[in-house]
Structure formats: structure tokens, C-alpha cells
Amino acid sequence: SLQHSSWSNVFEQRKDLDEICQNLVQDMDAYGVCVVDNFLGEEKGKAVLGEVLGMYNTKGVFKDGQLVSRKGSGDLKTIRGDRITWINGTEKYCNNIKQLISQVDAVVVRANKMAMASSGKLGMYNIDSRTKAMVACYPGLGSHYVKHVDNPNRDGRCITAIYYLNLNWNVKKSGGLLRIFPEGWLGDKVADIEPVFDRLLFFWSDRRNPHEVQPAFDTRYAITLWYFDAIERKEARQRYETGRHS
Ligand SMILES: O=C(O)CCC(=O)Nc1cc2ccccc2cn1
Numbered sequence: 130s131l132q133h134s135s136w137s138n139v140f141e142q143r144k145d146l147d148e149i150c151q152n153l154v155q156d157m158d159a160y161g162v163c164v165v166d167n168f169l170g171e172e173k174g175k176a177v178l179g180e181v182l183g184m185y186n187t188k189g190v191f192k193d194g195q196l197v198s199r200k201g202s203g204d205l206k207t208i209r210g211d212r213i214t215w216i217n218g219t220e221k222y223c224n225n226i227k228q229l230i231s232q233v234d235a236v237v238v239r240a241n242k243m244a245m246a247s248s249g250k251l252g253m254y255n256i257d258s259r260t261k262a263m264v265a266c267y268p269g270l271g272s273h274y275v276k277h278v279d280n281p282n283r284d285g286r287c288i289t290a291i292y293y294l295n296l297n298w299n300v301k302k303s304g305g306l307l308r309i310f311p312e313g314w315l316g317d318k319v320a321d322i323e324p325v326f327d328r329l330l331f332f333w334s335d336r337r338n339p340h341e342v343q344p345a346f347d348t349r350y351a352i353t354l355w356y357f358d359a360i361e362r363k364e365a366r367q368r369y370e371t372g373r374h375s
Pocket residue numbers: 265274278279291307324340342351
């Protein structure tokens with residue numbers, strides 16, 4: 130359909146797939162973190178944002194974030210963290226999110242293959258599946274996410290991919306900075322990622338990349354996908370089945 134054909138040339142318009150994949154392979158080798166800006170372009174990015182806003186304004190779709198408390202002037206102030214919903218993209222009114230997901234899939238799968246051929250670190254994995262997409266919103270008011278590791282105990286997830294949707298986001302005014310503390314970066318350097326519109330971020334999901342979201346003072350939207358390594362995932366399932374898990 131027309132809709133489909135306009136999506137299929139996303140890469141011709143923006144940057145070709147190869148360029149993005151080479152950049153990903155190189156950055157994962159060098160830094161363990163990779164930022165791709167203008168991933169979909171303004172029109173497609175806004176279409177995805179529109180669907181996320183539609184979902185967010187539909188009662189009951191997003192679950193309340195976990196409670197976090199912040200000691201202000203000594204008093205405990207409960208702030209809800211991120212509000213999330215999980216989708217596979219086939220839901221109603223999610224066609225553009227579905228297309229975003231398949232574009233990210235295309236990049237990850239191709240980069241994984243390229244890295245196998247060039248023996249990049251990404252080539253050490255065999256990426257054959259992923260989680261559903263987690264659509265998250267920080268409702269502002271200082272909501273944040275404490276420093277954590279996505280996959281601390283080999284659950285199978287090797288790469289985190291986060292697509293940000295925040296038009297004209299200004300961290301000085303709105304906060305919401307993602308700060309990654311990459312293991313092994315010298316001089317305790319950090320990677321500060323602003324959650325700006327149409328930005329796609331990749332990083333190793335394991336202990337190499339502890340990260341936090343600093344308090345956000347405007348609503349902050351992101352869509353996250355986690356990609357599985359086939360072997361690590363199988364081993365995690367086996368541990369789970371034999372009950373050897375905490
Ligand atoms: O929005 C960002 O910049 C990243 C936020 C972030 O790290 N989110 C997040 C959300 C999670 C939700 C459930 C389980 C693990 C999770 C790990 N990370």
C-alpha cells in the first residue's frame with residue numbers, strides 16, 4: 130500500500146542501512162554505546178509520537194510507575210517513576226510504531242551479521258529475538274530512574290535500543306538526561322544522552338553500562354527494545370526451568 134511504500138524508502142531518504150549498521154558495529158566495539166540521530170526523519174518520527182500520545186491519553190493503557198521517594202526539605206515526597214506499557218506493534222493505532230520496530234530490527238540483524246564477518250564484538254552474539262516494545266513515559270514532576278543495569282544476571286538480553294520522541298527537549302529546562310557510566314571508560318567519564326526527538330540509542334544491556342535517568346520536569350517519552358543472544362537466552366531458560374534461580 131502507499132503507506133508501506135513510503136516506509137520502505139526511509140533508509141534511502143535518511144541514511145542508507147549500511148552506513149547506520151557500520152556505525153553501530155564500530156561504536157559498539159569502541160564505546161559499547163551508539164547514538165543514531167534523525168533515525169526516521171521528522172514526518173515518520175512525528176507519526177510515531179502521535180501514536181504514543183494517543184496511547185498515553187487512552188485510559189488504562191499505561192501502568193503507573195513504581196513509587197520513588199525523594200527527600201526534599203527532609204520530608205518524603207513520593208514521585209511516580211516511569212509509566213510503561215508493552216506492545217508488539219500489531220495493536221490498533223500502532224502501525225507507525227510497528228514500522229519503527231521493524232526498522233530497528235533491520236539495523237540490529239544486519240549489524241549483527243556484519244560484525245560476525247568483521248569479528249566485531251557485536252559478532253560474538255547471535256541475535257535471534259527480542260522483547261516486545263516497552264513504551265515509557267516519565268510524567269515530569271521530578272520522576273526519574275535510579276542507577277541500574279538492565280541485564281545484571283545473564284537473562285539473555287545483549288543490546289538495549291531506545292528510541293526517543295521528545296520534540297525540542299532542553300535538558301537544562303526539562304532534565305530527563307540519560308547518564309550512562311560505561312565500565313572501563315577512563316577517568317570515570319560518563320555518556321550523557323539527551324532524550325531528543327528521533328534519536329535512536331544502543332548500548333550493551335549488561336553490567337558494562339549502568340545508567341540512570343535524571344529527574345524529568347516535562348513528560349518524557351521513549352520506546353525501548355531489548356535484543357536477545359540465542360545462547361545466553363537458552364541458558365537462562367534452562368536455569369529457570371531447573372529452578373536454579375534466585
Ligand atoms: O529512558 C531512558 O533513557 C532509559 C530508562 C531506563 O533505563 N529504563 C528501564 C526501564 C525498565 C523497566 C523494567 C525493567 C528494567 C528496566 C530497565 N531500564
